[in-house]
Amino acid sequence: MIEQLPLQEDRAKENKSENWRKALFALLFLALSFICILCSSESALRFFVERGYIPDTMRSSQRADYSQGPRISLAPLNPQIAADALKDELDLLASPQAELAGGIIVAALPQPTLQPQPTIALPTPPPTPTPTVLPTASDNSTPAVPLPTSQPTSLPTAGVTSSPQPTSPLPTPIPTSQPPPSPLPTSPPTSSPPTSPPPTTSPKPTSTPDDGDDGGNGDSPTVVNDTATVREDESIAINVLANDSDADGTIVPGTVSQASGPANGSVSIDPNTGAITYIPNANYNGNDSFVYRVCDNDGNCSSGTVTITVTPVYDPPIAIDDPFPALDEDTTTNVNVLANDINVDGSPLNVTSVTTPLNLGTVSINPNNTVAYTPALNFAGLDVFTYTLSDGTTTDSAVVTVTVRSVNDPPVAVDDTITMVEGGSQFIGVRDNDSDPDTPIGSLTVISVSDPPNGTASIELPGVRYTPNANFSGDDTFTYTISDGFLSDTATVTVTVLPVNDPPDIRADVITTTQDTPITIPVLANDTDPEGPVDPNSVNVVTPPSLGSATAISGGQIVYTPNPGVSGTDTFVYQACDTNNPTPACGTATVTVIIIDTPPSAPINLSAAPGDSQVSLGWNANPEADVIGYDIYRDSALITSTTLTGYLDEGLSNGTTYSYFIRARDGGGNLSPNSNTVTARPYTIVLTPTNVVCIDPVTNCDNAEGIPDGNIAEIGPNSNGSITFDFGQNSGIINGQGYDFVLYEKENPPGVGIQLDFMTIAVSVDGSTWYTVFNWDGNPGGVSGTNVDGYANDANGEVDDEQIP
Missing domain, CATH: 2.60.40.10 (Immunoglobulins)
Incomplete structure (x- = not known):
């Protein structure tokens, strides 16, 4: 801050003549300034200024710096002052009024008009103005103070040449304390005078280094170094101004500042008292120092050193998580x-x-x-x-x-022990006491079991089912393995099977008896008891039979009596117990009785009639109502069964004798005794032309005798199914031989006739020959033929006595 010095009228009057004297020297100063600029010498300028021949307003031809404090430093002229004349700058101008002696006024002035030659016009001094002190500006700035209303004659700006030839520039002054940066870049010197007025800016005071010299009027403060002692990790407030002094002014506490240091701590300054508080770094002990700077009210500054001794204290250890x-x-x-x-x-x-x-x-x-x-x-x-x-x-x-x-842990299978009674099975939740640190029990699986020596074990998820062997009691063991899907473990299961009184093993019986025949059954013969014998006195019938009666008798036997005339299958249930006291164990079983009815009687009147490669059998029907058929035996071998009372055995060898018997069979499968045995020998019938039978009137058939004219038989069913022919002495038929006969209707061509299905020839009791026709099934039948047209006296199906061609 630039401080306006007080003006006193008495002092102004005394110095009035002195000011005029100084104004005269100003002309000399201008001349010397040219010399100083050309010679780059500062000594001449300093000579006049220090002796008061040049007012303070002419101490700097540079633009004013807005630096903190009341001091304006004198420095060599800047070689760019000529270029600055073209800019809007702030310059310091001299005033000839005596009232301004010893003071400084800084103001923004209009751009002066540069004259070709540097001249100084000294106007009549105006009345003494009353300066206005502006408020203090912020850091590094100085408020402008207006000049008196009277305007001095414009002077050429120092550092600007008045001739076309360029001048040698002076070196740029080096700021000693926080110089502000140049507001605008400078232009190089020019050899011709500027064509436009120089610009003006707000003035800035020049920075002044703290070199111990008096930067303003008077002496710098006398600063005495300080020492202090403080405990480690504590702070101390040091009144550094207590031993400092100022011979011609007053130390301003608010100007105390930190110049350097400390290396092992930090300081803070009280702006009101100037006291400095020092705080050592955490846990530091030893010596430390710092330099402080202080100024007086004239802007004169000095520096001092404060030496701190930090005494150690005990530091407890600190545990950190x-x-x-x-x-x-x-x-x-x-x-x-x-x-x-x-x-x-x-x-x-x-x-x-x-x-x-x-x-x-x-x-x-x-x-x-x-x-x-x-x-x-x-x-x-x-x-x-x-x-x-x-x-x-x-x-x-x-x-x-x-x-x-987390890592996958194997399951832990724990041995199991269970107790059960014999005769049943037991489910065992083997997983219940197992564990797995990172798998729920419900997710464990039984993957295998071993075979116990006295029973069986099978996987029945989620556990195991154990079944002891029948009637086993005692200890049995097996192993099982559980898995979590990756790892497994095995444990042992011990099963204690407690004994119980087992019931006797009562087994079923099957017995056969004939119709109307009682039977005694030893039902205990196949029954057992693992703990002892079955009590025979305990046998009793618990479910009676339906086709008869069953009664328990001594010795553990049961008598079964079928109802009269019944046959078939009957059942009843009996019970038997062991001898265990006080409570015996019992068992039951079923007895099956097969009642076989009386076999049928043997068939009677079996007969056999031989034929060509065949034998015809016949017999009387059995009188029993339950007979359902007959078994036929040839040469003692069963060849067939039939429900008829006759049978034609075909495909036989002619000339071979065969024997036959039959047995009747009832609905119960019972067979009768053998019937009577018969034999027969099939034969071959040979017909020759001389053996042709002529059934014709005597007049037309030489070989037939005494055969009356007319029908001798009808071809059709007769009462006994037979046709009888009488042959004469000359018929050529040999008794006892077999013949094949073909009956033809008269006038029909050969081959169209009536073929007898079966023909048997035999000798009658009275010596006559008779023939019996049998159907294919062995029963008596008729004669089959074709319907052909014959003579008018022939009807289809009849045989006439006409001659057969």
């Missing part, structure tokens, strides 16, 4: 928990104690002061514990956080 390195579950790791702890005094630290982890792991202190941590079995997740350290004087504690990574 530790993030434990991650580890897998069921493993142990060691960590140096002291590595990040603080021990300012450097005394040895020891881990003195640890707490139990939150999740029940274990922690121990190793001899080297590291800590060993083991998580609880199968634990995974976050765990914490605290440890305490000591330096021998004090202790501190910190928290250790541990991350335990």
Whole structure:
């Protein structure tokens, strides 16, 4: 801040003549300025200024700097002043009024008109103006103070040449305290005078280094170095101005500032008192220093050094929380928990104690002061514990956080023991006491079981079913294996089978009897009891039969009596018990009785008639109503069965004798005794032309005799199914031989006639020959033929006595 000096009228009058004298010297100053500029010499200018021949307003031809404090420093002219004349700048101009002697007025002036030649016009001094003091500006700025209303004659700006030839520039003054940057870039010097008036800016005071010199009027403050002592980690307020002084002014406390340092602490300044508070760095002890700067009311500044002795104090150790390195579950790791702890005094630290982890792991202190941590079995997740350290004087504690990574643990199968009674099966939940640290029990699976020596074991999810052998009692064992899908474990199951009184093993019986025949059944013959014999006196019928009666008798037997005339299958249930006291065990079984009815009687009157490659059998029907058929035996071998009373046995060898018998069969499958046995020998009938039978009137058939004219038989069913022919002496028929006969209707061509199906020739009792026709099934039948037209006296199906061609 630029401070306006007080003006006193008496002093102004005394110096009035002096001011005029100084104005005369101003002309000389201008001349010398040209010389100084050309010679780059500052000594001549300083000579006139220091002796008061040049007013303070002419001490700087540069633009004013807005620097803090009342001082304006004199410096060599800047070689760019000529270029600055073309800009809007602030210049310091001289005023000839005596009232301004010893004072400075800074104001923004209109741009002066530059004359070709530097001249100075001294106007008549105006009345003494009353200056206006502007308020203090902010840092590095100085408010402008208006000049008196009277305007002096414009003077050429120092540093600007008045001739076309360029001048040698002066070196740029070096600012000593916080010089402001140039507001605009400068232009190089020009050899021709500017064509436009120079610009003006707000003036800035020149920065002044703190070199101990008087920067303003009077002497700089006398600063005495200070010393102070403070305890480690404490602060101290130092009244650095207490021993400082100023011979011709007053030290301004608000000007105290930090010039340098300290190296091992920090300072803060009270702007009102100028006291400096020093705070050493944390835990620092030793010497430290800093330099402060102070100014008086004239702007004169000095610096002093403050030396601080920081005395040591005891620092307790500080334990800092530790993030434990991650580890897998069921493993142990060691960590140096002291590595990040603080021990300012450097005394040895020891881990003195640890707490139990939150999740029940274990922690121990190793001899080297590291800590060993083991998580609880199968634990995974976050765990914490605290440890305490000591330096021998004090202790501190910190928290250790541990991350335990999960790994797949195998299931743990635990042996099982169960008790059961014999005679049944038992489901065993073998998983119920098993475990898996990271798998729910419900997710474990029984994957295999072994075979117990005295029973069977099978997987019945979610467990195992055990069945002891029948009547086994005692201990039995087997193993099972469970799996979590990746890992497995095996355990043993011990089963104690308690004995019980087993019922006797009562087994079923099957017996056969004939119709109307009682039978005694030894039902206990196939029954047993594992603990002893079956009591024979305990046998009794619990469910009676339906086709007869059953009665228990002594010796453990039952008598079964079928109802009269019945046959078939009947059943009843009996019970038998053991001899166990007080409560016997009993069992039951079923007796099946097969009642066979009376077999039928033997068939009678079996006969056999031989034929060509065949034998015709016939017999009388059995009188029993339950006979359902007959079995036919040839040469003692069963050849067929039939429900008829006759049978034609074909495909036989002619000339061979065969024997036959038959047996009747009833609905119960019973067979009668054998019938009578018959024999027969099939034969071949041979017909020759001489053996042709002529059925014709005597007059037309030489070989037939005495055959009357007319029908001798009708072809059709007769009462006995037979046709009888009488042959004469000359018929050529030999008794006892077989013949094939073909009957033709008269006038029909050969081959069209009536073929007899079956023909048997035999000798009648009276010597006559008769023929019987049988159907294919052996029963008597008729004669089959074709319907052909014959003579008018022939009807279809008849045989006439006409001659056969």
